[in-house]
Amino acid sequence: MSRLTDLRFRAATSVQRRVNPLLRRLPLQTVLETTGRVSGLPRQTPVGGRRVGDAFWLVSEFGERSQYVRNIKADPRVRVRIRGRWHEGTAHLMPKDDPVARLRRLPRLNSTAVRVIGTGLLTVRVDLAD
Template structure:
């Protein structure tokens, strides 16, 4: 399957605007806004992403793996801002390369969203 990432970014812009306007449920119940610092520009970059809350931690999966801009931004600067529904907070993100942790995340995700 070939994904048009340019179109995907346009869709993400629409999701971001809806979420910012308080219409997050229209975007999806498992969507958060992740704000990273651009690794080249230094500007705030906000991306709507699906998440799983597991044992009090937010887990995100990247369809493009380590090629995703937001992942590369985290690798350059792990300080992030997160908005989940009406909750906003700052945190330190990390990119996992632990295969067991990734497999466990995917298993939980598939159980919750078959």
């Protein structure tokens, strides 16, 4: 990993640590809830993505370095809050999916930020149970 990549990752995660607690409280903010792989506690992360049928799609800007991706690898059972309503589901990491092409079909503002900040894009699909 290059020094620039590591710097971008550290800068982005530093900002996210301060902003995410505020975003999680916004009732219409989409939130992904995973189970902490070490603590076993619910971990909520604001995300951008889109529901398509019975699936919710998103792109992780730091791929397998993202804490929520690491939690999904340990336990793929998740919940997603979409428009204020929680949905249970099973998350799948999609390394063969083209994340840049996927971002073109997701909400523009978030997709732009993910492309600019991201260093290891990874598509995630959540199959919703309800």
